[in-house]
Amino acid sequence: MDLLINEPPLLVLPTLAKLIGLNESIVFQQVHYWLRKTSHEYDGAKWFYKTYEEWHEEFPFWSVATVRRTITSLEKQGLLISTTKYNKLGIDKTKWYTINYGNYKKLMSSRVAQNEQSSCSNCADGALKMSNPYDQVDHTNNQRILTENTTDINNLVVDKEAPPEKSEKANAQTAFEFYEQNGFGTLSPYVAEKIGTWIEELSEELVLEAMKIATENNARNWKYVESILKNWANKNFKSLADVEADRKRFEIQKQQRNRGKGMLEEKIPEWFYKRQSTDQEQPKSKNIDFEAERQKILEKLKS
Structure with a gap:
């Protein structure tokens, strides 16, 4: 059972859309199309590269954010593999893509098994109705309730565009x-x-925090936000806890500097300067002729 097609148009089969989501199935089909066109082969698989801007040009009816979320969803489902390791320059963050066809085949096999199980279940239900006609009404009611519940669950899983359950994260x-x-x-x-590159480099919560800091400082421009993110990347920050710890360290150092500036220097008393001045005014002592002085004193005593 193969749900992929090998034609250029943006086509999607309902069964694939039901399994992985409508947006996901459109992108997944296009990835398959480009893999048939590419000549790049690494590690035993075919790869092609495309920026999010180029994806946006290919799907102009979606925003870049929608394209990014759709690709991330396919990666989380294990159907799409992406990497930047095949870029020649380390600073080049363009993604290379390939399909995990092994996981895709498992998904198809699982779908076939579910269809067979559903078919057997319907046969068993028919046999039950034939062998126990008096329970037919109760069984029909139970089956209706089960079907309604199952339908609700399927709708919850399949509708990728429906808003998730209320939660702080959602x-x-x-x-x-x-x-x-x-x-x-x-x-x-x-x-x-x-933004997407920095989300991959650090995390979305750190990118959001940098934007909040820029907003608080009335510096709403991307260059300011990116300068904050570069600083955090140099410090190897990985979470908001790292940012908060660094902020506390900065506050402590700031308080210590302020306390140092506020401390009064020991004041030298004024008498020290007066004494120093007096000492400087006094003439320097000369060599004294003690013998001549003694003779003068003796003569005064005699007289």
């Missing part, structure tokens, strides 16, 4: 949303690419 703003909603300006593809 309601938190993404870095892309914060940028657009807090006066930084329109999110261009270039800045979106930069």
Whole structure:
């Protein structure tokens, strides 16, 4: 059972969309299409590279943030593999992509098994109705309840665009949303690419924190945010706890400096300077002729 097609148009099969999500199935199909076109082969697999800006050009009906979330979803499902290790320059963060066809085949096999199990279950239900006609009404009601519950569960899993259950994490703003909603300006593809790179380099919570600091300092521009992120990267920060610890260290050092400036220096009394001045005014002592002085004293005594 193969749900992939080998044609250029943006097509998607409903069964694949139901399994992995509508947006995911569109991107997944395009990745398969580009892998058939590419000539790059590394580590026994075909790869192609594409920036998020280029993905956005290919899917202009989505925002860069939507493209990024969709690709991340495919990576988490184990269907899409991405890396930057094939770039010639270390600073180049362009992603290379390939499909984990092994996981894809397992997904298809699981789907076939579920269909067969569902078919056998329907056969068993029919046999139950035939052998026990008096229980047909109760069984029908139970089956209806089970089907409704199952449908609700399937809708919850399949509808990737439906909002998740209310939770603090689910309601938190993404870095892309914060940028657009807090006066930084329109999110261009270039800045979106930069934000995504820093999210991968550090974390989304640190990128958000840098934006909040920029907002508090009334410096709503990406260059200021990136300077903060570079500083944290140089310090090897990995979480908000690292930022908070560094902030506390800075406050302690600041308090110590302020206390040092506030301490009064020991004041030298004025008499010291007067004594020093007096000593300087006194003439330097000369060599005294003690014998001549003794003779003068003796003559005065005789007289």
